[in-house]
Amino acid sequence: MTRPPTTYYGQPALKPAPWVWKVPVYTFAAPVAGAAQLIGTIADLSDPDGGRSIVRHARYAALAGAAFGGPLLIGDLHTPMRWYNMLRIFRGTSPMSIGSWLLTGFGAFSSVVALAQYTIDRNAASARRTATGRNAGVRLSSRIAAVAQLPAAAAGAGMSLYSASLFTATSSPLWAAAPRSLAVKFGSSAVAAAAAGLSLLEHASGRPSPAASALDRIAGAATAMNLGATVAAGRAWRKAEVDGPLTEASAIGASYRIGSILLGQVLPLVCHALNASRSRPSRGLSMLGSLGIVCGSFLMRLAVIEAGKKSSQRPVDSLRFTSGRPRKRDG
DSSP: OOOOOOOSTTTOSOOOOOOHHHHHHHHHHHHHHHHHHHHHHHHHHTTTTTTHHHHHHHHHHHHHHHHHHHHEEEEESSSHHHHHHHHHSTTTTTTHHHHHHHHHHHHHHHHHHHHHHHHHHHHHHHHHTTTOOOOOOHHHHHHHHHHHHHHHHHHHHHHHHHHHHHHHHHHHHHHHHOOOHHHHHHHHHHHHHHHHHHHHHHHHTTTOOHHHHHHHHHHHHHHHHHHHHHHHHHHHHHHHHHHHHHHSSSSSHHHHIIIIIIIIIIIIHHHHHHHHHHOOOOOOHHHHHHHHHHHHHHHHHHHHHHHHHHHOOOOOOOHHHHHHOOOOOOO
16 A cells, blocks of 8 residues: 655644743733833832832832743743853844843843832831931932833833744744734733733722822723734734634634733723723722733733744745735635
């Protein structure tokens, strides 16, 4: 009995990215931490007194995200020496090199800022008992934090956009088909999730509503931008005819449509719109909208990453994208 001839028909043209759960978690934790540092710095510069609780939570959240995201990225490299080798030389054309330097700088400066904030918190009680209300240790720590938060915020802004650049630089049809929309989508999602997470911390600590309301407005505006980027990315994917992994009836498609769009965008926008129409904002609506944004932001990253890997395994997607001539759909 002769074996049928082996052909290339129906075989994947690309090798999918060998990323496991560490990458989706990292691309959520690190960008959100970077956006939190950016929000905290803006709050400190614009309203040092009224935004004090936001600044404190943002600084600690930034350090936690950097401390959590770094080991995940290094673990995904399988060999820790690869991290060291990427830091030996800076390559401006390599998203991995840029990301490694961004994360290292962000973690270093965020550690300084968080340590200074910890010193401020430790000495706050004793400082209030002095004649000036502030002792020398608090003044010095405040100055250190004020200086170190500027490069930390700059690196944090880069962190919120870096993961999209990493994806779109690959040959995966889904990721490469909408580079600008995906950058806006990931960046706005990080800002929205950071503001939503800080809002939840404000509610958990029993802070007055003005701080949480300001964060909800930031989260709402970023979510609206995210929704617009979602529409733009969807059009680009449909035009290139590579949107199959996200539109077909599958776990990936359901996670994207229900988790990312409905839970992470539509529900929070409805909650924030209802709160804006009320004379006294509802704490429940604020927390519900914030939870939806945080969960939806993670599910969006998970769905887009898995859809990009699946897109690489679909030879018809690769051929349509590389040819530049979309073909009619079957049926």
